[in-house]
Amino acid sequence: MREIAKAFTIAAKDVLTEIRTREIISSVVVFAVLVIVIFNFAFGSNQQAAGLVAPGIIWVTFAFAGILSLNRSFILEKEEDCIEGLMVAPISRESIYLGKFFGNLFFILLIQAIVIPVFSLLFNVGFFNIELVLITVMASVGFASVGTLFAAMAVSTRARELVLPVLFFPVITPVIIAAVNASAAILDGGVLSSITQWLGIIGAFDVIFLVASYLIFCFIIEE
Amino acid sequence: MAVETNPAVEVKNLSRTFGTFEALKNLSLAVRPGETLAIFGHNGAGKTTLLKILSTVMKPTGGEIYYGGLSIAADAENIRRRLGVVSHRSFLYSSLTAYDNLVFYSRLYDVAGYETRIKHLLNQLGLRSRMYDKVGTFSRGMSQRLAIARALLHRPEIVLMDEPESGLDSSAMDTLWQLMREDCRTIIFTHHNLERGFQAASRVVIMARGRMFFCPDIKCSPGELEKAYASSLETA
Numbered sequence: 001m002r003e004i005a006k007a008f009t010i011a012a013k014d015v016l017t018e019i020r021t022r023e024i025i026s027s028v029v030v031f032a033v034l035v036i037v038i039f040n041f042a043f044g045s046n047q048q049a050a051g052l053v054a055p056g057i058i059w060v061t062f063a064f065a066g067i068l069s070l071n072r073s074f075i076l077e078k079e080e081d082c083i084e085g086l087m088v089a090p091i092s093r094e095s096i097y098l099g100k101f102f103g104n105l106f107f108i109l110l111i112q113a114i115v116i117p118v119f120s121l122l123f124n125v126g127f128f129n130i131e132l133v134l135i136t137v138m139a140s141v142g143f144a145s146v147g148t149l150f151a152a153m154a155v156s157t158r159a160r161e162l163v164l165p166v167l168f169f170p171v172i173t174p175v176i177i178a179a180v181n182a183s184a185a186i187l188d189g190g191v192l193s194s195i196t197q198w199l200g201i202i203g204a205f206d207v208i209f210l211v212a213s214y215l216i217f218c219f220i221i222e223e
Numbered sequence: 224m225a226v227e228t229n230p231a232v233e234v235k236n237l238s239r240t241f242g243t244f245e246a247l248k249n250l251s252l253a254v255r256p257g258e259t260l261a262i263f264g265h266n267g268a269g270k271t272t273l274l275k276i277l278s279t280v281m282k283p284t285g286g287e288i289y290y291g292g293l294s295i296a297a298d299a300e301n302i303r304r305r306l307g308v309v310s311h312r313s314f315l316y317s318s319l320t321a322y323d324n325l326v327f328y329s330r331l332y333d334v335a336g337y338e339t340r341i342k343h344l345l346n347q348l349g350l351r352s353r354m355y356d357k358v359g360t361f362s363r364g365m366s367q368r369l370a371i372a373r374a375l376l377h378r379p380e381i382v383l384m385d386e387p388e389s390g391l392d393s394s395a396m397d398t399l400w401q402l403m404r405e406d407c408r409t410i411i412f413t414h415h416n417l418e419r420g421f422q423a424a425s426r427v428v429i430m431a432r433g434r435m436f437f438c439p440d441i442k443c444s445p446g447e448l449e450k451a452y453a454s455s456l457e458t459a
Binding site for chain 1: 278279280281282300301303304306308310311312313314315316317318319323327328330331332333357366373
């Protein structure tokens, strides 16, 4: 319980930093909206085509926007060696991972909450139902769990902006495929029972990678 | 009958390699409770590596470390609660205010009544008027003073400091040592200036090429220190 409380302290610090700087949300939201607008122009006149590719567009947009947000989260800790400040504090390395995970998850969900209405408006698709919210939250947990670990690895490298996508995308692909297929099925009029296999894939990914990242993280930051 | 107490810090046969480079080689050291130990050494002697390992930021390749008899390998989290660390870098978030930074660290260290403690430390270090300013607007010396406040927030029993006086003016240096000596702390610090470091220390040692080159049991004379330091440079 204490570990979770410390993790929330770290996540709250990240949120406070964002409130003070507005670096992540403003730039990532502008990027995501631009991508959606460009796709909208590409498919604008063809409503049928737009409807078919809409689930793919939204998840590709989230994946790229997520990378920008994740990259920034550990750069913050690298300045003035703040990560060492966390490492000398009486908290476990796992608490640091959870703190950064909660912070990243919060930012990813916030970005999605801002971008989805714009997407719904431009593509004329209703993204506001419980099934799509469930898919979005579950996929975001997968994004944040793997992304937090890889962002910690990438931040110590010289080409961190390149290293993170190269590590992140191959691993996160099952989540993107499952989220696109599940979203497409729901937008096509399907119900929750029709997407259980996709939710199963995302759920299994979340559990495996959250646990694995939680256990591996201490080796990443100590080396 | 003399009462036997554990050393505040005990390092046994410590080694650390980076690839094929041996930064620390079978280094042993014991620091008594309440002692202020200055570590001198040329660039690359292994001082910062030693402090990073002592502060649990880095893991050693071999050897053991004990704090008051507790092994760092088995009880790192409890040991960290007793440590205060001042590094080359401030560990402070530049986009947060001085107060935000100290509140954050107070919560990590479970400091009771942290508001009073923060105000007290900022007063002592002459930063009270800037407590709601972003750390990014601070000068190097002000950041260093705030880093000292951060390290002392939880009243640590043992303080590890890597070049603590860098960027400080003479009055801030005096305040630093006055604050450090409160509560009879054990202090281990590195310093590049023999004279300043000697003045602040109750014992001095010299490292060279990852080993303890000069490690007297009591405080040596300034002459002995200078002579030993000159010899250590020849081996570097």
